[in-house]
Amino acid sequence: MTNKQFSFSLIPKWGYFLYLCFFSGLVFLFYLALQPFIAERYYKDAFHFSVYKRYKYAIEDMRTAISYAPWESYYMVLLGRFYQDYYAQMTTDDQRLKLLADAEAIYIKTLHYDKYNPWVYLYLVHIYSLYQSLLPYKADFYAQKIDAAYKKIAVIGFNNPLFQLNYGYYLHRQGRYSEAVPVYERVISYDDRMGDAYLNLADIYIKQKNYDQAVSYLQRLLAINPSYRNARVTLGNLYIFLKEYDKAYVLFKEEQLVNPDQELILRTLISLSVNRQDWASAILYLERFYVVAPKEAAKFFHVYIQSLIESKAYQKAYRLLLNYVVQFPNDVAADALLRDVKTKL
Numbered sequence: 001m002t003n004k005q006f007s008f009s010l011i012p013k014w015g016y017f018l019y020l021c022f023f024s025g026l027v028f029l030f031y032l033a034l035q036p037f038i039a040e041r042y043y044k045d046a047f048h049f050s051v052y053k054r055y056k057y058a059i060e061d062m063r064t065a066i067s068y069a070p071w072e073s074y075y076m077v078l079l080g081r082f083y084q085d086y087y088a089q090m091t092t093d094d095q096r097l098k099l100l101a102d103a104e105a106i107y108i109k110t111l112h113y114d115k116y117n118p119w120v121y122l123y124l125v126h127i128y129s130l131y132q133s134l135l136p137y138k139a140d141f142y143a144q145k146i147d148a149a150y151k152k153i154a155v156i157g158f159n160n161p162l163f164q165l166n167y168g169y170y171l172h173r174q175g176r177y178s179e180a181v182p183v184y185e186r187v188i189s190y191d192d193r194m195g196d197a198y199l200n201l202a203d204i205y206i207k208q209k210n211y212d213q214a215v216s217y218l219q220r221l222l223a224i225n226p227s228y229r230n231a232r233v234t235l236g237n238l239y240i241f242l243k244e245y246d247k248a249y250v251l252f253k254e255e256q257l258v259n260p261d262q263e264l265i266l267r268t269l270i271s272l273s274v275n276r277q278d279w280a281s282a283i284l285y286l287e288r289f290y291v292v293a294p295k296e297a298a299k300f301f302h303v304y305i306q307s308l309i310e311s312k313a314y315q316k317a318y319r320l321l322l323n324y325v326v327q328f329p330n331d332v333a334a335d336a337l338l339r340d341v342k343t344k345l
Helices: 013-051 055-068 073-085 093-113 116-134 136-156 162-173 177-190 195-207 213-224 231-241 245-258 263-275 279-292 294-310 314-327 332-344
Strands: none
Touching: 013 055, 013 073, 013 314, 055 073, 073 093, 116 136, 116 162, 116 231, 116 263, 136 162, 136 314, 177 195, 177 213, 195 213, 195 231, 213 231, 231 263, 245 263, 263 279, 263 294, 263 332, 294 314, 294 332, 314 332
16 A cells, blocks of 8 residues: 555544544534524514414414524514413413413513513513403502512613603502602603603693693693694693683694694684684684584584674574574574574674
8 A cells, every 4th residue: 555545444443433523513513503594484484473463373483483592582572472462362361371471481581681671571561460450369469570670670771761751651650759750850851852751740740739840841842842742732721720721722723723623622722712702713613613523513503603693693693593493493592592693683
């Protein structure tokens, strides 16, 4: 045998074992490298099932995805969400309790991998709230868990206005106003566009009868975002309560320009116009109201006639009253208005 020739007989027996270990290791490493790709495939299938609300199959595929990528906390959170969505499709309390237990377990497992994720604590809050409705005799026990979860959210999400807003709203609902106020103020200091913080602060101050502070926060919100939901209406209603009708009228008039066919806004404007003895405006909003809510027209007929009389539109008032008394001959008030109009023609 020359120097260039090779013979397997020259390899010692232990060498075969080393070669076997080497190639086995390569195969194992290749298998590990494939794990995330396999997991991703099952995740995509699970997501597609969830889109069609086929949560049973979504849960099965997501569990498989997690078995291939057990470190992926996002998969765990999504599995918990699927349990919660599947909960809504259940028909018995036993089924619901089983899904809640599964969801709680996967969220707690998630926290072992991602303990600084405030979203997981928010999902746990929802789970514990559902437990309270299913197990009312344990309501206090789960209330303590909810409180602990919110405290975690407050600490972990201290610099995040969204999570601080959630915490403030929790304290607000609990009636813990002195604790909620600084949280809402912190939200505004982080992001002064967070409109709910202003509205909620105003609500607290209204409950505490500190109306000047409530007005101040609502005015600040309107200065930043005039179209923020219910801001004008909330301040307008507060002005009505404080009997500052002119200020209320301006706000509701602005709101009606944005939402011209909102029945409640039109009702309020009718009342404010009559209160201010602005009969032309009262007629305008009444006629718009009749278009928007024709079935409710009869409730405002007498106000409409009175507004026409005060505006000296006697002919129109007389014509409408004649038709009305034919339909409602026992309406004494309408008869009195008809006689009054006759004397003015």
